[in-house]
Amino acid sequence: MENQTEFERHQAKVKGASPMYQQLDRYNLKMTVKDICVDFVDMTEIKDENLGTVIKQVYCVGVSVIVRLLYDEFNFHDHIGYGYIENEENRGQAVLEAKRMAIDDAVKRCIQLFGKDFCAYHNRLAKERLKSSSSSANK
Secondary structure, eight states: OTTOOHHHHHHHHHHHHOHHHHHHHHTTOEEEEEEEEEEEEEEEEEEOTTTOOEEEEEEEEEEEEEEEEESSSSOEEEEEEEEEEEEESOHHHHHHHHHHHHHHHHHHHHHHHHOHHHHHHHHHHHHHHHHHHHHHHHO
């Protein structure tokens, strides 16, 4: 535990709080991130039109991951996921959020390969997440 990176500590915290990861535990699925690749980090400067000075810098980040969901010793599925975030003011936060989105996308795709029960639950969970994120953005 002492040699964990910041991202691994973040993932451990998310796994404890996320209903999706709790659902994976319910079905005895073990998730392993096989590969994470930051495809690009693009910085854009937003300038004041009148003065021509830089107001702020925003980042767009794309990340791809390969995730394995393991049911037991012989049953598993691997899939690729992609996460993209744009207009984030903090570079580190943009990369972290894109990684989270990519992992969620890959897990969703793996769940679809396991069958309808997993897929139906995840679709309901995704709708709840969208509602909660839109309500928190409106505050």
